[in-house]
Amino acid sequence: MSQFGADQLEVAADRAALAAILDARGRHREAQETLREVLSVVEGVLGPDHYEVAVTLDKLAAMVQRAGESVRAAELYGRSLGIKRRVLGSDHPDVAATLNELGTVYLSLGRSQDAYMALSGALRIFERVAHPQLAACRENRERARGRR
Numbered sequence: 001m002s003q004f005g006a007d008q009l010e011v012a013a014d015r016a017a018l019a020a021i022l023d024a025r026g027r028h029r030e031a032q033e034t035l036r037e038v039l040s041v042v043e044g045v046l047g048p049d050h051y052e053v054a055v056t057l058d059k060l061a062a063m064v065q066r067a068g069e070s071v072r073a074a075e076l077y078g079r080s081l082g083i084k085r086r087v088l089g090s091d092h093p094d095v096a097a098t099l100n101e102l103g104t105v106y107l108s109l110g111r112s113q114d115a116y117m118a119l120s121g122a123l124r125i126f127e128r129v130a131h132p133q134l135a136a137c138r139e140n141r142e143r144a145r146g147r148r
């Protein structure tokens with residue numbers, strides 16, 4: 001943590017942006033390591049149950065999922081989901097977004113029942129708020145239903 005100096009969170013935000021650039025450039029391992037460092041700083045400064053920790057976990061989960069590490073992605077999304085539910089409540093659209101991502105990871109792992117349940121939870125929230133991810137979530141849930 002001390003490597004980031006006095007403005008830890010600002011530097012961590014810049015490093016999170018760098019991680020996204022590295023990932024887009026195909027430097028996946030370096031991107032993930034950078035984002036893990038960011039996660040450590042954010043947790044250290046804000047505490048383990050802060051919304052920004054959940055956001056960082058979502059970013060890291062997406063990276064590891066793209067790298068084919070679906071089991072690890074599911075763990076990260078699960079941790080993010082727990083934080084978001086505690087901080088935002090169970091019916092918040094950000095909770096639904098993470099449920100949707102978790103559901104797609106479960107689909108990739110062949111865990112159709114878990115995927116269906118996560119996607120159904122996301123869909124209930126998305127329908128209530130007319131969320132832009134509503135159609136994609138419906139499609140994902142139908143895929144999960146077909147595999148059950």
